Amino acid sequence: MMDRSVVEAFLGAVAAGDSKNALACAAENATLEVLPLRLKGSLSKEGADFIERLHRAFPDLRLKVRRLFVGDGGVGIAEANLEGTQAAPFYGIINQEKHIDLDHAWRFEIAQGKIVGCRVFWCQNMLYRRLAVKRLDKVTITA
Amino acid sequence: MPAAAMEVKRIAEAFFDAYRRQDVEGMVELCDDNADFRYVPAEAWAKQRVVRGKGKVRGVGKTYWTELINAFPDLTNRVVSITADDERNAACEVNIAGTQQKDFGTIRCAGRRYDLPHLFLLHVNKDGLIDDIAAYWDSADWFRQLGSAEVD
Numbered sequence: 001m002m003d004r005s006v007v008e009a010f011l012g013a014v015a016a017g018d019s020k021n022a023l024a025c026a027a028e029n030a031t032l033e034v035l036p037l038r039l040k041g042s043l044s045k046e047g048a049d050f051i052e053r054l055h056r057a058f059p060d061l062r063l064k065v066r067r068l069f070v071g072d073g074g075v076g077i078a079e080a081n082l083e084g085t086q087a088a089p090f091y092g093i094i095n096q097e098k099h100i101d102l103d104h105a106w107r108f109e110i111a112q113g114k115i116v117g118c119r120v121f122w123c124q125n126m127l128y129r130r131l132a133v134k135r136l137d138k139v140t141i142t143a
Numbered sequence: 144m145p146a147a148a149m150e151v152k153r154i155a156e157a158f159f160d161a162y163r164r165q166d167v168e169g170m171v172e173l174c175d176d177n178a179d180f181r182y183v184p185a186e187a188w189a190k191q192r193v194v195r196g197k198g199k200v201r202g203v204g205k206t207y208w209t210e211l212i213n214a215f216p217d218l219t220n221r222v223v224s225i226t227a228d229d230e231r232n233a234a235c236e237v238n239i240a241g242t243q244q245k246d247f248g249t250i251r252c253a254g255r256r257y258d259l260p261h262l263f264l265l266h267v268n269k270d271g272l273i274d275d276i277a278a279y280w281d282s283a284d285w286f287r288q289l290g291s292a293e294v295d
Contacts, residue, residue, distance in 0.1 A: 035281055036283060067264075069232045075226035079277070105262050107236070107262060121260075122281070124281050125184065125283045126186065129188060129294055134295075135292050136291075136294060
């Protein structure tokens with residue numbers, strides 16, 4: 001699969017909540033880092049769990065890719081937007097049924113047609129604002 | 144690597160060199176007069192509106208960089224990686240660090256230092272000038288490092 005196509009297929013699977021097809025785009029030992037969640041591990045374990053939690057928290061999730069390019073060294077970049085309404089806790093943030101609209105970016109490393117690493121960049125304060133969290137030391141407290 | 148991608152990498156490196164020297168005029172000179180600026184996490188929620196870090200390099204961008212350097216006089220950066228394509232896009236992983244000496248926006252000065260990963264996305268036009276800058280980082284991490292617990 002071409003590098004651009006593998007990124008498109010991966011993000012399409014993430015958008016659909018289909019971790020099996022997402023992992024099919026990745027090498028067995030691929031890594032994942034979601035910087036704002038301080039989440040780091042394997043795509044097959046932590047990555048699959050991240051996709052599952054994302055869709056459980058935001059069952060009407062929409063992930064739109066706004067810009068995608070693949071540069072030298074097999075590095076792919078996607079700028080995307082996440083939209084959805086919270087229906088369950090998300091990494092410690094309690095559900096207040098708020099709507100999110102979150103611009104973010106993915107950086108992929110691709111080798112031999114498979115994703116071998118990805119890092120996700122978003123601003124957690126943007127997410128907190130949209131989910132009505134007021135303080136970083138009281139993420140799970142709303143009163 | 145295609146020649147266009149090599150040129151884009153060279154310009155991206157020059158941009159972060161100028162930023163490291165705190166040469167805001169030098170940063171702006173590497174950009175087209177009408178270059179777009181979009182710092183995605185830079186948003187402030189006021190009572191009736193949201194103020195975003197979006198506009199032109201010569202307006203919002205220049206002001207933002209100047210105020211950041213003013214608040215963090217030892218502001219520096221370390222380029223981790225730059226990748227570019229033949230459509231003249233570049234993605235730059237850059238760590239930005241500095242010690243706070245003045246309030247910056249809603250972040251009250253506690254004299255603390257931060258070191259934060261950023262992802263910059265640049266586009267360079269055929270005249271060799273940056274015509275689009277976007278950046279992503281995690282302000283929650285930034286605020287925590289500087290001792291601020293307020294989301295806004």
